[in-house]
Amino acid sequence: MKKAIAIILLAFIAVELFVVFYKIPFGADRMNVARFYLENSPKKLGVANAVTAIVVNFRGFDTLGEVTVLFLASTALGSILFRRREIHTRLSHLRTSVEASVIVRIAGRFLVPLIILLGAYVFIHGHLTPGGGFQGGVIIATGFLFLLLAYRKFTIEHRTITFVESLAGITFAGIGLIGIFLGKTFLENFLPAGKLNDLLSGGIIPLIYIAIGFKVAAELTGILDTVLSISIDVKQKEIESQTEKNE
């Protein structure tokens, strides 16, 4: 009976979609906004990657909001996990008490710099190739995750993370404010556009993407470190209780 209802509903949706799409002629160019973006991002801004031009320039204010959402998420996660540390002791039997193997620890020495280099490459070339600040930041955070998983002695100074994050956020908002001071709108391009496909092109877009890359990397590294520090705390408590029992 349930399956029959599901099939009928699916058929209904399929028919509705077909009716809607049947009326639109195939290959019709009805997206005026998309055409505007595609024509103007190489011409006016000198940006080869149209997605970057939309995210950072045409809808830069939106991106500022997204970065704020990410910041709020990391702050909220940190505060929640920090308070309810006791709950996580119930999960302690799931975690192994063995350190990462020799292979992983040795490999980390030359893989981590490569991963961080790749992340920096992705966010510096955000206006030329697919990718950008968010993606590059996530790649850098995976490099730090590798360090945290492979070396238990590796710790992250949360003050440094907060400093990098705040500096990147201030840079983003400050670049936007410079636009206002120069008599334009918030986050409007005030630098020369440069030649298409050059590394130094696109006006303020590379600067903003570098700031976003640092911000995302710092935030995600902070989240990962908060999550992992709980497991390490749990493990330390376990070892302490075991030694007490043995004594």
Added chain:
Amino acid sequence: MVQILTYLGYFLVLLGAIFLFLGGLGIVRLPDIYSRLQAGTKASTLGAMSLILGVGILALRQPGHWNWFIKAIVIIIFIALSNPISSHALARGSYRHKIKPWTKEDIDAYKDYIEHEGIEKESEEIKNE
């Protein structure tokens, strides 16, 4: 010369595609995590490496595109390092979580290694670092 590069490049791309397909099939069809990891590591590492090398060789046909080849070599080195290491860590983690291998006979060489020398040796190594 151009013709040789074309044939070689397309052959490597085809080989890589075949190995990637076999790796995907193995992940779907094999019975337990260890044999799936084997399919996902061996077949897909070789497949990705040969596919990327093939693309690099195909790009060599045009003058001035030698930087593609060098980038392909760098990516191949990265895959050759990272893919086996990640699946090693996965296999070790799943063994530590007491996931039984799908075997007819009761062979467990890693268990013997741990019981005889493994844990003490590893913990000593960690202390020495």
